[in-house]
Amino acid sequence: xxxxxxxxxxxxxxxxxxxxxxxxxxxxxxxxxxxxxxxxxxxxxxxxxxxxxxxxxxxxxxxxxxxxxxxxxxxxxxxxxxxxxxxxxxxxxxxxxxxxxxxxxxxxxxxxxxxxxxxxxxxxxxxxxxxxxxxxxxxxxxxxxxxxxxxxxxxxxxxxxxxxxxxxxxxxxxxxxxxxxxxxxxxxxxxxxxxxxxxxxxxxxxxxxxxxxxxxxxxxxxxxxxxxxxxxxxxxxxxxx
Numbered sequence: 001x002x003x004x005x006x007x008x009x010x011x012x013x014x015x016x017x018x019x020x021x022x023x024x025x026x027x028x029x030x031x032x033x034x035x036x037x038x039x040x041x042x043x044x045x046x047x048x049x050x051x052x053x054x055x056x057x058x059x060x061x062x063x064x065x066x067x068x069x070x071x072x073x074x075x076x077x078x079x080x081x082x083x084x085x086x087x088x089x090x091x092x093x094x095x096x097x098x099x100x101x102x103x104x105x106x107x108x109x110x111x112x113x114x115x116x117x118x119x120x121x122x123x124x125x126x127x128x129x130x131x132x133x134x135x136x137x138x139x140x141x142x143x144x145x146x147x148x149x150x151x152x153x154x155x156x157x158x159x160x161x162x163x164x165x166x167x168x169x170x171x172x173x174x175x176x177x178x179x180x181x182x183x184x185x186x187x188x189x190x191x192x193x194x195x196x197x198x199x200x201x202x203x204x205x206x207x208x209x210x211x212x213x214x215x216x217x218x219x220x221x222x223x224x225x226x227x228x229x230x231x232x233x234x235x236x237x238x239x240x241x
Contacts, residue, residue: 047073047074047091047092047171047172048092048093048172050071050091050093052074053071053072053073053074053091054072056072056074056075056076056085057072057073057074057075057085057086057087058072058075059075059077060075060076060077060083060084060085060106060108061075061083061085061106061237061238061239061241062237062238062241063236063237063238064236065236066087066236067087067232067233067236069089069102070087070088070089070102070104071087071088071089071090071091072085072086072087073086073087073088073091073103073171073172074086080110081109081110082107082108082109082110083107083108083109084105084106084107084108085105085106086103086104086105086106087103087104087106088100088102088103088104088171089101089102089103090171090173091172092171092172092173096174098173099166099168099173100166100168100171100173101166101206101207102204102205102206102207103135103166103171103204103205104202104203104204104205104233105201105202105203106200106201106202106237107199107200107201107202108198108199108200109198109199110198110199111197111198111199134166134167134170134171135164135165135166135167135186135203135205136164136165136167136181137162137163137164137165137184137186137205138162138163138164139160139162139186140160140161140162140163141160141161141162141215142158142159142160142215143159143160143161143185143215143218143220143225144157144158144159144187144220144225144226144227145157145158145159146227148227148230148231149231150191150231150234150235150237150239151235151238151239151240152193152194152195152239152240153191153192153193153200153234153239153240154191154192155189155190155191155192155202155230155234155239156189156190156192157187157188157189157190157227157230158187158188159185159186159187159188159224159225160185160186160187161183161184161185161208161211161215161225162183162184162186163181163182163183163184164181164182164183164184164185164186164205164207164208165179165180165181165182166179166205167179182207183207183208183211184205184206184207184208185205185206185207185208185223185224185225186203186204186205186224187202187203187204187205187224187225187230188201188202188203189201189202189203189204189230189234190202191239191240193239193240194240195240196240200239200240202234204224204230204233205224206223206224208223209222209223
């Protein structure tokens with residue numbers, strides 16, 4: 001498994017708050033975990049095997065059932081350091097025109113240098129976006145923020161809308177020379193568990209169903225910007241495992 005600095009992909013959290021602790025922490029999480037995902041041959045092999053995909057995901061994020069319409073794309077663990085799991089609304093073994101339109105990243109990692117407290121304080125700053133090989137999101141309007149309880153976990157959420165680009169080749173689908181940029185929603189989740197000090201982060205992205213409607217007038221029910229939908233989406237998972 002290649003995890004040297006030279007192996008890290010180009011990834012940057014961008015926006016007006018790019019110097020914040022939030023940005024720096026998320027840069028480390030995304031760059032390090034995605035690099036190890038991409039370098040892990042077992043993960044690559046598992047993407048075409050439903051049983052391996054499911055087992056890899058369950059080892060990282062145990063669940064009673066899966067949210068409707070989603071399937072696991074796998075999971076990865078670096079002992080003593082981090083775990084990462086990926087869920088999507090399509091899998092590589094489905095026939096065309098199947099493609100990923102919505103997905104969920106979950107990362108659990110050690111709380112190095114007290115970054116959990118720093119991230120909690122900085123969480124939800126304006127102007128945050130994501131640009132990496134799997135998913136590129138240009139954060140624009142804020143559409144929701146708040147907190148909710150998911151079993152033992154307290155979850156802070158922060159949702160924005162903006163252009164979303166999904167690189168299908170990075171999810172095991174046929175690569176597109178010029179992936180389309182489509183209206184999307186991205187919701188960051190900061191997951192607090194009572195029994196340990198680990199840092200848990202979630203990213204849920206999906207299409208924006210009403211991109212022409214002003215945020216204050218849009219109906220967000222059923223989307224990652226709806227607290228009830230977030231709560232229902234997370235309910236099957238043991239987030240504090």
